[in-house]
Amino acid sequence: AIDKAMDGCRPSSSFKHHSAKDGREGFYCSTRLGGDWVLAESKQIAKNCRPAEVLAAYLDGANQKKWNEDKVQDIRITRTGPGWYKQEMVLKPQRVLTGMTTVMRYTQIIRVDKIGDYGYNAFVELDLNAKTNTKQRPFDILAVNVSIKQVGEDVHIYAAGLMRVNRSIVPNSVIFD
Numbered sequence: 001a002i003d004k005a006m007d008g009c010r011p012s013s014s015f016k017h018h019s020a021k022d023g024r025e026g027f028y029c030s031t032r033l034g035g036d037w038v039l040a041e042s043k044q045i046a047k048n049c050r051p052a053e054v055l056a057a058y059l060d061g062a063n064q065k066k067w068n069e070d071k072v073q074d075i076r077i078t079r080t081g082p083g084w085y086k087q088e089m090v091l092k093p094q095r096v097l098t099g100m101t102t103v104m105r106y107t108q109i110i111r112v113d114k115i116g117d118y119g120y121n122a123f124v125e126l127d128l129n130a131k132t133n134t135k136q137r138p139f140d141i142l143a144v145n146v147s148i149k150q151v152g153e154d155v156h157i158y159a160a161g162l163m164r165v166n167r168s169i170v171p172n173s174v175i176f177d
Contacts, residue, residue, distance in 0.1 A: 002145055002160050009039060018042075020067065026157075036140075036165045046155040051119050051148045054155045055112065058122075058146075059085060073103060077110075085110040087124075088132060094169065101169055106130070106137045119149035124161075138170055139163040 015027035026044030033039055046054050057063050061075040064087075074090040091104040107130035111123045126142040127133070144161035 002147070003041075003043075003158050006039070006041060006160060009033075015041070015043065024067070033162075036167055038163055038165055040159075040161045040163065042157075042159045044157040046157065048153050049155055051150055051155050054148050054157060055120050055122070059110075059112075061087075083112045085112070086127070088130075091137070101136050102134070104137045104169070105132050105134045107132055108142070115149070119147070122146040122148070136166075136169060138166055140166050 010029060010031045014031065015029045017025070018028055019025045024044070026042055028040070028042045031039040031041075059077055061077045064075045064077070065072050071091055071094070072089065073092045076088045078086050078088075080086050087108040087110055089106055089108065093103055094101045107127040108124050109127045113121045115121050122145075124142070124144040124146065126139065128141075141164040142161065143163075144159055146157065146159045148155060148157050150156075
């Protein structure tokens with residue numbers, strides 16, 4: 001439903017193909033909304049698996065670190081209650097226009113809801129009150145909705161994230177990476 005609603009913000013041709021070295025592939029799109037606000041979307045298909053397997057892979061910090069080894073220094077995902085998780089992320093220093101950042105830290109809160117027998121919805125948001133957050137991080141505000149649903153033998157994953165980009169880290173010439 002969110003995917004269809006976003007069609008009014010950007011044409012479907014805005015999506016670009018992405019292939020990872022490990023065989024994962026999908027499409028992504030970034031849309032400037034005004035000021036430093038960005039809508040980032042991705043669509044992926046996980047072949048021959050179930051939504052619970054996709055969710056388990058996403059909530060595994062080792063996978064997140066492996067898939068983002070160029071950016072992620074450390075990641076810890078802990079379950080804080082039924083359907084609730086905390087993701088503590090440590091990013092490696094990044095090259096920016098004015099030099100290099102320091103190590104960046106931020107915490108996200110993840111809420112997972114089971115939708116029927118064949119899907120999940122995850123809502124991810126930046127924990128603005130986390131004491132481990134550093135001022136240097138890619139965004140000041142973040143909210144992402146992730147839909148994981150079974151379609152035939154495959155799992156379709158759609159994510160839409162609204163963020164206010166931290167321009168001291170992400171230059172104006174870059175929408176979203």
